[in-house]
Amino acid sequence: MKNKHKILITEDNFIIALSMEEDLKEMGYNICGKVTTGEDAIEAARKCNPDLIFMDVLLASDMDGIEAAHEIKKFKDIPIVFLTGYKDDEIQSRIDNFAPAGYLLKPTGRKEIESIINSICTVSN
Amino acid sequence: MVQSNEIVMFIMGIGVLIFIMKNSEELVYIPHHKLLLRSFYVLLGAWFFTNIEALIATQICNIAEHVCYVCSSILLTLWLFRMGFKKEEAE
Amino acid sequence: MTILTLDIVAFIISTAGLVALLWNWKYFSKCNLALLFLFLLSFTLFYNFCLIIEWGGITKVLDPYENMAGAIIPMTWAFIFYALIINNKNTRLEESHGNLKRTLHSIGDGVIVTDPKTEIKIINPVAQNLTGWNSEECLGKELQEVFKIVNTNTGERVQNPVKEVLQNGQTVGLANHTTLISKTGEEHAIADSAAPVKNANNTLIGVVLVFRDITEKYKMNQKIRKKTKNLQEYKNRLEATMKLGNLAWWEYKLDEDNFLFNDQWPKMLGYNPDKFEKYADFEKLIHPDDHERVKTAKNNLEKHGEMYRIDYRIKTNDGNYKWIYDIGNVTARNSRNAPIKTNGVVVDITDNKRVEERIRSELQQKQTLLKELSHRTKNNMQQISSMLSLKATRSKNTAVQKALDEIKERIYSMSLVHKMLYDSQNLSRLNLGKYINRLVSHFRRAYSKNIQFKVSINTSKIEVLIDTAIPLGLIINELISNSIQHGFEKQDKGEISIGLTSSEEGIIVDISDNGQGLPNNLDFDQYSGMGLKIVKGLVKDQLEGEIYFEKSQGMKYRIIFTQKQYKARV
Numbered sequence: 001m002k003n004k005h006k007i008l009i010t011e012d013n014f015i016i017a018l019s020m021e022e023d024l025k026e027m028g029y030n031i032c033g034k035v036t037t038g039e040d041a042i043e044a045a046r047k048c049n050p051d052l053i054f055m056d057v058l059l060a061s062d063m064d065g066i067e068a069a070h071e072i073k074k075f076k077d078i079p080i081v082f083l084t085g086y087k088d089d090e091i092q093s094r095i096d097n098f099a100p101a102g103y104l105l106k107p108t109g110r111k112e113i114e115s116i117i118n119s120i121c122t123v124s125n
Numbered sequence: 126m127v128q129s130n131e132i133v134m135f136i137m138g139i140g141v142l143i144f145i146m147k148n149s150e151e152l153v154y155i156p157h158h159k160l161l162l163r164s165f166y167v168l169l170g171a172w173f174f175t176n177i178e179a180l181i182a183t184q185i186c187n188i189a190e191h192v193c194y195v196c197s198s199i200l201l202t203l204w205l206f207r208m209g210f211k212k213e214e215a216e
Numbered sequence: 217m218t219i220l221t222l223d224i225v226a227f228i229i230s231t232a233g234l235v236a237l238l239w240n241w242k243y244f245s246k247c248n249l250a251l252l253f254l255f256l257l258s259f260t261l262f263y264n265f266c267l268i269i270e271w272g273g274i275t276k277v278l279d280p281y282e283n284m285a286g287a288i289i290p291m292t293w294a295f296i297f298y299a300l301i302i303n304n305k306n307t308r309l310e311e312s313h314g315n316l317k318r319t320l321h322s323i324g325d326g327v328i329v330t331d332p333k334t335e336i337k338i339i340n341p342v343a344q345n346l347t348g349w350n351s352e353e354c355l356g357k358e359l360q361e362v363f364k365i366v367n368t369n370t371g372e373r374v375q376n377p378v379k380e381v382l383q384n385g386q387t388v389g390l391a392n393h394t395t396l397i398s399k400t401g402e403e404h405a406i407a408d409s410a411a412p413v414k415n416a417n418n419t420l421i422g423v424v425l426v427f428r429d430i431t432e433k434y435k436m437n438q439k440i441r442k443k444t445k446n447l448q449e450y451k452n453r454l455e456a457t458m459k460l461g462n463l464a465w466w467e468y469k470l471d472e473d474n475f476l477f478n479d480q481w482p483k484m485l486g487y488n489p490d491k492f493e494k495y496a497d498f499e500k501l502i503h504p505d506d507h508e509r510v511k512t513a514k515n516n517l518e519k520h521g522e523m524y525r526i527d528y529r530i531k532t533n534d535g536n537y538k539w540i541y542d543i544g545n546v547t548a549r550n551s552r553n554a555p556i557k558t559n560g561v562v563v564d565i566t567d568n569k570r571v572e573e574r575i576r577s578e579l580q581q582k583q584t585l586l587k588e589l590s591h592r593t594k595n596n597m598q599q600i601s602s603m604l605s606l607k608a609t610r611s612k613n614t615a616v617q618k619a620l621d622e623i624k625e626r627i628y629s630m631s632l633v634h635k636m637l638y639d640s641q642n643l644s645r646l647n648l649g650k651y652i653n654r655l656v657s658h659f660r661r662a663y664s665k666n667i668q669f670k671v672s673i674n675t676s677k678i679e680v681l682i683d684t685a686i687p688l689g690l691i692i693n694e695l696i697s698n699s700i701q702h703g704f705e706k707q708d709k710g711e712i713s714i715g716l717t718s719s720e721e722g723i724i725v726d727i728s729d730n731g732q733g734l735p736n737n738l739d740f741d742q743y744s745g746m747g748l749k750i751v752k753g754l755v756k757d758q759l760e761g762e763i764y765f766e767k768s769q770g771m772k773y774r775i776i777f778t779q780k781q782y783k784a785r786v
Contacts, residue, residue: 014750018749018750036757
């Protein structure tokens with residue numbers, strides 16, 4: 001899973017996205033895109049074909065992260081990790097419905113990012 | 126001197142008077158019946174006087190008798206006039 | 217001599233009577249009396265004549281005739297009286313007969329008189345009209361041939377009351393729902409009654425049937441019954457609906473001081489309606505705190521005709537208070553335009569009020585919560601800032617200290633947003649002008665160098681959401697610290713200007729300094745120092761705006777963005 005693998009970041013908060021990007025780059029991954037809306041995420045997924053997507057649930061667009069994830073799944077089965085800073089029962093049930101590869105609670109540290117990627121790798125392997 | 130015809134007259138007159146009294150209810154319906162009846166009463170009076178003049182107060186009774194004749198005629202005539210002309214007016 | 221005069225007078229008068237008789241011969245002959253009177257007068261005249269002659273002493277030859285006349289005269293009188301009586305009887309009979317006929321003709325009801333064999337003897341014009349039979353046609357016919365009656369509802373033949381009268385000998389009263397069918401088939405609703413006619417010996421000699429066309433009355437009655445039924449239905453419906461909606465009506469006639477209301481009002485409150493008669497009975501149940509208000513409102517309605525709309529508490533039978541909404545208006549005025557009648561409706565809004573209360577308290581709670589949140593966020597940030605301070609003071613490394621200080625400044629610009637939100641009444645919007653002013657005040661204190669800060673806020677009404685304020689704060693912080701560190705690197709003093717304007721393009725923030733600007737060989741777009749990278753990212757990605765820079769005498773930055781409509785998250 002390491003090296004040359006592409007990751008797509010969907011996060012509307014620039015600084016958090018920047019921070020994640022830096023962490024992932026240090027871990028040796030390629031960032032094929034940093035988008036802020038669900039629609040952009042779908043397009044970016046189509047174009048750059050990432051191996052993993054970090055998807056923020058609450059986005060600044062009409063389409064939220066979970067909806068975008070559903071759309072992406074329709075054409076490609078890419079593992080998606082949800083990022084949520086705020087959770088309630090409705091969001092929780094929608095996340096569970098989708099059954100993502102994993103989810104992280106913001107604010108995330110590098111350690112959490114690493115461990116979740118590892119767990120995904122072991123699953124796929 | 127009581128004359129027989131005068132008595133007869135008087136008695137017949139009484140008979141009529143009785144008739145009048147019996148039918149007094151009906152007679153009331155005659156228009157101006159009082160005039161007619163009084164005319165007869167006065168006439169009866171005359172006959173009364175002519176009968177008793179033989180007995181008492183000859184002169185007075187005689188005069189009374191003739192006065193009664195006059196009054197009776199007056200009343201009868203009045204009645205006739207009343208009946209006749211009143212009806213004419215009414216018509 | 218006098219006697220003779222009297223006799224002559226009598227004679228003359230009798231003659232006059234004769235004249236009168238002859239003059240009115242036609243009239244007297246009508247009564248068959250003419251001849252009799254002629255007879256009488258003739259004999260009376262003759263008698264008088266004889267009396268005159270007797271006195272004149274002329275002759276005694278008329279004596280026997282005189283006697284005869286004397287006998288005949290009273291007889292004649294008798295005959296006259298008798299004839300007069302008979303005559304009168306007949307006249308009276310005829311007259312009363314005529315009167316009777318006329319009366320019968322003028323009666324507005326139909327009258328038919330039959331004999332005991334139900335043969336028609338008399339039928340008046342109204343009866344002829346209603347039965348459709350002519351008098352000549354039906355005289356002698358049996359009643360049921362002419363008088364055909366049926367039951368209005370069933371159409372069955374009904375026995376005519378005459379038969380009943382003949383059977384019982386009693387008056388038979390009006391029957392209901394009888395319809396008379398005329399000869400031509402016309403139908404009339406009638407009311408009829410029949411009575412026996414008895415003679416002096418109490419024998420039944422006939423029956424008199426009286427009847428009247430009551431079609432109009434019948435129709436009218438039907439209409440009235442229907443209207444009454446409709447009205448009753450309407451009333452029931454109204455009452456039921458009002459009950460359902462927990463409504464009651466009231467009416468107050470000012471000129472009569474009469475207060476009317478429906479039972480629903482006392483019932484609504486759990487009282488017996490019988491105990492309530494006037495307004496005072498209700499008034500005393502109003503909550504003491506609401507008393508004045510209600511009184512004032514009622515006064516305004518009655519004196520000035522202002523619409524009456526008020527909610528107040530009223531005591532129920534179990535001692536609690538219900539909330540009532542009372543609405544009323546003037547519905548009638550007198551000739552001087554003063555109100556004389558007011559009508560209104562009363563609604564139970566206790567449940568509504570409860571909900572209202574609950575919502576209000578929940579809103580209150582929410583607001584308190586939001587405030588708390590802002591407060592805590594600010595506090596947390598301060599904590600972080602403090603921890604950084606502690607770390608900085610313990611570190612000997614100036615680079616570390618500088619880094620930590622930079623972070624502290626960034627944190628400050630964010631926590632200031634939360635602090636201002638907490639302090640203001642508005643929990644989601646921030647006045648941008650005020651924010652910039654406060655931020656700059658902080659910079660003045662924070663930077664030791666002799667820097668002059670000029671702030672010009674051209675529009676004081678810009679309010680931004682927290683989602684805009686935070687990135688903007690970071691941007692401003694970044695650019696200013698950049699200017700201080702790099703722009704005035706070689707200087708001891710300088711000037712930084714910050715401007716805020718609003719235009720059609722959006723909100724414009726200008727930041728400029730009179731420092732040395734960027735090193736000449738560096739391109740702004742390529743320059744990827746952390747601070748400017750963050751600034752560019754924040755402007756483009758978060759604010760979705762544009763940033764322009766100019767390098768004249770120092771750096772000039774211009775940021776343009778529009779207020780985004782953020783999705784409501786809370």
